[in-house]
Amino acid sequence: MSDGFATRAIHAGQEADPTTGSVIVPIHATSTYAQDGVGGMRSGYEYSRTGNPTRTALERCLAELENGRHARAYASGMAATDAVLRSLLRPGDHLVIPDDAYGGTFRLIDKVLSGWGISYTPAPVSDVDAVRAAIQDNTKLVWLETPTNPLLNIGDIAALAQVSADAGVKLVVDNTFASPFLQQPLELGATAVVHSTTKYLGGHSDVVGGAVVTSDDALAEQLAFLQNGAGAVPGPFDAFLTMRGLKTLAVRMERHSANAERIVGALTGHPKVAKVLYPGLPDHPGHEVAAKQMKHFGGMVSFLHADGEQAALEVCARTRLFTLAESLGGVESLIEHPGKMTHASTAGSMLQVPADLVRLSVGIEEADDLVEDLLTALG
Numbered sequence: 593m594s595d596g597f598a599t600r601a602i603h604a605g606q607e608a609d610p611t612t613g614s615v616i617v618p619i620h621a622t623s624t625y626a627q628d629g630v631g632g633m634r635s636g637y638e639y640s641r642t643g644n645p646t647r648t649a650l651e652r653c654l655a656e657l658e659n660g661r662h663a664r665a666y667a668s669g670m671a672a673t674d675a676v677l678r679s680l681l682r683p684g685d686h687l688v689i690p691d692d693a694y695g696g697t698f699r700l701i702d703k704v705l706s707g708w709g710i711s712y713t714p715a716p717v718s719d720v721d722a723v724r725a726a727i728q729d730n731t732k733l734v735w736l737e738t739p740t741n742p743l744l745n746i747g748d749i750a751a752l753a754q755v756s757a758d759a760g761v762k763l764v765v766d767n768t769f770a771s772p773f774l775q776q777p778l779e780l781g782a783t784a785v786v787h788s789t790t791k792y793l794g795g796h797s798d799v800v801g802g803a804v805v806t807s808d809d810a811l812a813e814q815l816a817f818l819q820n821g822a823g824a825v826p827g828p829f830d831a832f833l834t835m836r837g838l839k840t841l842a843v844r845m846e847r848h849s850a851n852a853e854r855i856v857g858a859l860t861g862h863p864k865v866a867k868v869l870y871p872g873l874p875d876h877p878g879h880e881v882a883a884k885q886m887k888h889f890g891g892m893v894s895f896l897h898a899d900g901e902q903a904a905l906e907v908c909a910r911t912r913l914f915t916l917a918e919s920l921g922g923v924e925s926l927i928e929h930p931g932k933m934t935h936a937s938t939a940g941s942m943l944q945v946p947a948d949l950v951r952l953s954v955g956i957e958e959a960d961d962l963v964e965d966l967l968t969a970l971g
Contacts, residue, residue, distance in 0.1 A: 597657065597772075597773055597842055598841075598842035598843070600653070600656045600657060601653070601657060601773075601838045601839055601840075601841050601842060602838075602839045604652060604653040604656040604657070605617075605648070605649040605650070605651070605652025605653040605656065606649055606653060606835065617645070617646055617649040617832065617835060618645075618646065619646055619828045619829055619832045620640075620644050620645045620646045620828050621828055621829070622640060622644075622828075623639070623640050624638070624639050624640065625637045625638055625639070625640075640825075640828070641820060641823050641825055642820045644825075644828050644831070646828040646831040646832055646835075647665055647825065647826060647828065647831045649831070649835060650663075650665050650803075650826075650831040650834055650835050650838075651663040651664060651665050651803075653835060653838055654787075654789075654793075654803050654805055654838075655805055657772040657773075657838070657841075658767075658772045658776065658777075658778055658785050658805040659776055659778055659779055660778050660785070660805040660806055660807045661806070661807040661809070661812070662805065662806055662807065662808075662809070662812035662815070662816075663803055663804065663805045663806075664803065664804050664812070664815045664816060664819050665789070665801060665802070665803045665819075665825070665826050665831060665834075666801065666802040666803065666804070666819065666824050666825065666826065667800070667801065667802070667824040667825055667826050667830075668788070668790065668800050668801060668802050668824070669696075669768065669786070669787065669788025669789070669790055669791075669801070669802035670696050670697075670700060670788075670802065671802050671824035672786050672787065672788070672802030672803055672804050673696075673697055673700060673766075673786055673802070674700060674824070675804060675815055675818045675819065675822070675824070676764055676784060676786055676804055676815070677700070677701070677705060677710075677733075678818060679811055679814040679815055679818060680732055680733050680762055680764070680811070681705070681710050681732055681733060682732075683708055683709030683710065684709050684730060685709075685710055685711075685730055685731075685732045685733075686710070686711045686712065686713070686728050686730045686731045686732065687701070687710070687711075687712050687713075687731060687732060687733040687734065687735055688712070688713050688714075688715050688723055688726045688727060688731060688733070688734045688735065689701060689712050689713070689714055689715075689735045690714065690715070690716070690717045690735070690736065690737050690740050690745070690747075691714035691715055691716050691717075691942060691943060692716075692717075692740045692741075692742075692743045692745060692943060692945070693714070693735070693737060693740065693741070693943060694737060694740075694741040694766070694934070694935075695930075695934050695935035695936065695937045695938050695943075696934075696937070697735070697737075697766070698937060698938055698941070698943050699937040702937075702941070703937075711730075713726040713728070714726075714942050714943060716745065717736055717737065717738055717740055717745050717746070717747030717752075718745050718746055718747060718748075718877060718878050718881075720748060720751045720752060720755060723747075723752055723755060724755045724759075727755070727756075727759045727761065731759065731761050732761055732762065733761055733762050733763075733764060734752060734755070734756045734761055734762070734763045734764070735764050735766070736749065736752055736763060736764065736765045736766065736782075737765075737766045737768075737769070738765065738769075738770070738775075738878075738885075739769045739770065739871055739878075739882070739890060739892065740769075741768075741769060741892075741934075742892075742894050742930040742934070742935065742945060742949065742951040743869055743894060743945070743949075744769075744869045744870060744871055744876075744892060744893075744894055745877075745878060746871050746876075746877075746878025746879075746881045746882045747878075747881075748881045748884075748885070749763075749765060749775075749777050749780040749781065749782060749885055750780040750781055750885070753780060753781025753782055754781065756781075756783075757781065762783040762784070762808075762811075763781065763782045763783055764782065764783060764784045764785075764786060765777035765782045765784075765785050765786070766785075766786045766787075767785045767786065767787055768786070768787050768788045768791050768792070768921070769791075769792075769890060769892055769920075770886060770890055771787075771791075771792040771793060771841060771845055771921075772785075772841075773841050773842050773845040773887065774845060774849075774886045774887045774888055774890055775885055775886050775887070778805065778806070778807060780885060783806060783808055783811065784804055784805065784806040784808065784811060785804070785805045785806070786802070786803070786804050787802060787803045787804075787805075788801075788802050789801040789802055789803050789834050789837075790802070790919060790921070791919065791920050791921030791922075792841065792844070792845065792848070792891075792920075792921035793834060793837055793838055793841060793921075794833060794834045794837040794921075794922075795837035795840065795841065795844055795921060795922060795923060796833070796836075796837055796922055796923055797919065797922035797923075797924065798833060799830050799833040799834055799837075800830070801826045801830050801831075801834050844923065844956055845888065845890075845891070846888070847956040848890065848891030848921075848954060848955070848956060849888035849889060849890055849891055850888075850959070851891065851954045851955070851956065851957070851959045851962060852870065852872070852889070852890065852891045852892070852893050852952075852954040853872055853889070854959040854962070854963060855893050855952065855954050855959075855962060855963060855966065856868055856870045856872060856873065856893055858963045858966065858967060859893070859895055859966070860873070862967075862970060863898065864897060864898050864899065864903070864970045864971065865895050865896070865897065865898060865970070866895075866896040866897065866898040866948070867895065867896045868893065868894075868895045869893070869894040869895060869896075870889065870892075870893050870894075871886070871889045871890070872888075872889030872890075891921070891953065891954045891955075892920060892951070892952070892953060892954070893951075893952040893954055894930075894949060894950065894951045894952065895949075895950055895952075896946060896948050896949055896950075897948045897949075897950060899948075900947070900948050901931070901947035901948050903948070904929055904947070904948045904949065904950050905929055905932070907927075907950060907969045907970060908927050908928065908929050908950060910968070910969040910971075911927050911965050911966065911969045912965050912968075912969075913925055913957060913961055913962060913965040914926060914927035914952065914962070914965055914966065914969075915927070916928065918933050918934050919953070920951075920953035921953060922953070922955065923955050923956050924955045924957070925952065925953060925954055925955035925957060925962055926952070926953040926955070927950065927951070927952055927953075928950070928951050929949070929950060929951075930945045930949050930951050931944075931945050931946070931947050931949060934951075952966075
């Protein structure tokens with residue numbers, strides 16, 4: 593019988609150190625390793641860009657949590673995204689992306705990869721037929737976020753995996769918003785899962801990192817090559833901090849989700865809130881799909897301010913406990929204005945976000961305190 597999620601998060605890849613008995617994986621702060629004769633590597637390590645025992649432990653744990661065979665850790669979520677895209681795409685290829693994708697992903701594809709002959713078509717993740725119609729003869733990849741950032745739309749992973757398979761293309765799922773505790777894309781047919789481990793996996797806003805998990809052996813080999821060849825690797829202390837965060841992922845995600853539901857309840861029907869975007873709401877268009885493929889509905893909440901952009905900006909400036917900052921997924925609550933912050937790169941494009949949109953990363957503080965803070969800021 594396989595261990596449960598929380599047990600794997602604490603133990604997978606993290607056996608006691610054989611030399612000292614340390615129950616925590618040591619931080620192997622070394623750049624190189626002594627060899628027993630030319631090519632006589634101890635445990636396969638020669639240089640820390642190529643491999644580091646602390647990073648190996650993190651990768652083993654991540655692979656188990658996503659039920660994949662292989663995981664590769666990177667220096668940031670964008671480095672992980674770049675590695676997947678460069679592994680699967682070549683000049684002349686095409687991919688389908690969400691029409692409300694994360695701004696950094698859009699910037700990489702639109703401003704960098706397009707210069708190397710890669711084309712793309714945005715499509716709503718909630719519309720399986722629209723994604724199918726966006727696939728072209730030269731499409732090699734469907735890129736999915738669910739929930740999407742920042743509009744919290746939901747894509748049916750199993751259905752989109754089938755559409756992708758029918759067309760002979762890969763489906764890659766950015767699972768950052770959900771985390772592997774809430775959602776298992778590989779189990780639903782995805783080729784690979786991408787994470788910004790900066791967010792919920794690290795969970796404490798003190799480390800930047802990324803990861804890719806897959807059971808596709810050929811893709812895993814290419815990811816390993818790029819990890820070493822391009823060198824966008826996390827340091828051993830980064831890997832250590834991410835593993836420290838993983839140990840409490842299960843209990844944190846339960847609290848993030850519960851607090852988010854309290855926030856949603858307080859915002860729904862508020863005179864200053866035109867619309868709440870949260871897949872846990874029964875009237876959310878993706879509610880049934882989210883309920884089918886997610887354990888809970890997550891800690892991210894967005895809303896449209898009834899009085900427009902300036903009022904939305906003022907709310908962001910008036911909170912006491914919700915810190916005005918980019919990023920998400922930490923134990924502390926954050927508030928931001930996507931149009932001016934994380935998604936500024938989408939301005940003027942098909943992916944431009946509403947000017948009156950506010951995004952919340954609901955932390956694990958006392959729910960009553962968070963509700964009072966938001967209601968006071970709304971006025």
